[in-house]
Amino acid sequence: MLTSELLWEHSEAPVRALRDEIREVLAAAPIAEARRRRDPRPVHRALGAAGLLAPQWPVEYGGRGVSHVSAAVLVEELAMHDVPDLLHTLTVSIVGTTLLNCAGPEMRARHLPGFAAGTSYGCVLFSEPHAGSDLSVLSTRAVRHGDGYRLHGTKTHSIFARLADHALCLARDDDDALTLFLVPLGGGGVRIEPIPALMDDDFHEVTLDGVAVGPGDVVGEPGQGWAIVVKTLAYERTGLDYYVKALRWHRAATERLRGGLTQHDAIGLARLNTRLVAAGTLVRRVLTRLDRGELNEDEAAAAKWYTTELAAEIAWWAAEHGGDLAMIAEEEGVADPLDVAAREAPGMRISGGTSEMMLETLARLRLDSGAEVRP
Known part of the structure; x- marks a missing residue:
């Protein structure tokens, strides 16, 4: 098999x-x-x-x-x-x-x-209730206070905020420029509340009510936040984490169907495996670029889009072809990987930049520039 x-x-x-x-x-x-x-x-x-x-x-x-x-x-x-x-x-x-x-x-x-x-x-505090994926319209404020700042605002859909000690937080300073801070989450003025979700790792809403940060908590220079966050998002979009999830779920589906695999199922798994090879090649190219000190936003967007779409397709394929076996009872409190896949896959197409945004990035950077788009 x-x-x-x-x-x-x-x-x-x-x-x-x-x-x-x-x-x-x-x-x-x-x-x-x-x-x-x-x-x-x-x-x-x-x-x-x-x-x-x-x-x-x-x-x-x-x-x-x-x-x-x-x-x-x-x-x-x-x-x-x-x-x-x-x-x-x-x-x-x-x-x-x-x-x-x-x-x-x-x-x-x-x-x-x-x-x-x-x-x-660490965790990330970028998205806001009324800003969605458009970070350029966020409203969290960094008000000057002595030689530092006081942060006021609400961030949403932050994963693992309950376990994090520090968070990257994007806020507007007094000049209305975006500045990036590394914010301590264990001090006063921080309220963390869970947001129910299908996936096991709950999202959180984090409210910053006058949280004090000093000049040593500014990442880079004041006003450089947007340029740094663009790089941060590219670091996030290597596709590696999504690729390995897709790989794990493909293996779990293969093992689940072992012994009862029809010819049609075998062809489906083979096609998905071929796409996994392609996804791994994309990821490896992005990581190789990083080793050279290069950061290609378009290649990162391509890797993120392709790996998340593939992971979601594998999750749904497993749910459809595994039948009731795809949603089995937990054993010793540990979720079955295909159960996790069915609940986690939808959000992967949204977190870190939606699939639609990744395609828009590719169109803007590749097609508008006249650059050759290679498979």
Whole structure:
């Protein structure tokens, strides 16, 4: 029977060795507890203690200094072990990578080692109740107060805010320019309330009522927030996390149908597997660009669009062809991966930029410029 392979399964010896190290830690880490409680922090701490939570970061910040391409094996292994991955994506791939590339040395030294060690966590406060996906019209204010600011506003649909220690927050300063802050969530003036959702990882509404931030909490320079967030969104849109979910769900569907696979089902799985290979190729190209110090917004948009659409298609295919087997009762409190897929897939086409926005970005950057669009 056809079974989808990990894209990096047959990589060179150093990458295989890195994978073996990660698997050894995950074999001993409290995986079942993390899955039952939807709290990956114990697993993160175990990986962080071994320098494996952010292996692509420099050694001085708790990493291994490996390439983004090599570090992708960590995301694959988290998915294959059914460890909730969004806290890692937020802390390391989004918040941490933004600080690594856009923050000053003092801020990097203050926060990155904790992120890499799994002792501190991050999330994102961008979207607002009345702004939707259009961040240019957000209304959260950063009012000057002494040499710092006071933040006032409400952010919505923030994932894992309940577990995060700091959040990237975009706000308007007194000059009406957008400034990016790294906001502590454990202090006064922060209220975090859950928003019910189909997926296991609840969204949150975060209200900032005069939260104090100092000049050392500004990421980059005041007024540069929009330019930095554009980069942050591109870091988020490598497609890697969506690709590995699609891979995990394809494997789960293949295993679920084992023994009762019709010829029609086999053809369907084979076609989806072919698209997985294409998705992995897109992701690897974006990660290779990052290793070269390049950040192509159009390629990132293409990877994000293709991987989320494919993951959603696999989830629905599994639900349709697996019948009632796709929604089985939880075993020991751990959700079945195809149950998770059916509930999580719809939101993947929205979070991090809707599929329609990704297509608009591709049209604007590729078609309007007259650049050749390659498959």
